[in-house]
Amino acid sequence: MIKLKQLLSRNREQTLFECRHCGTNMETNTKSCPECDSDDITRYEL
Numbered sequence: 900m901i902k903l904k905q906l907l908s909r910n911r912e913q914t915l916f917e918c919r920h921c922g923t924n925m926e927t928n929t930k931s932c933p934e935c936d937s938d939d940i941t942r943y944e945l
């Protein structure tokens with residue numbers, strides 16, 4: 900069920916990631932910010 904939901908959301912929704920420390924936006928899921936190396940990443944589902 901979880902895999903199916905991920906496939907569906909991948910087709911229909913766009914996910915954006917933003918560093919809460921410096922505000923850098925990323926289109927891909929990362930464990931840490933490429934700019935400031937913070938691991939405080941917020942996920943937005945558009």
Ligand SMILES: [Zn+2]
Pocket residue numbers: 918919920921922923932933934935936937
């Ligand atoms: Zn950052």
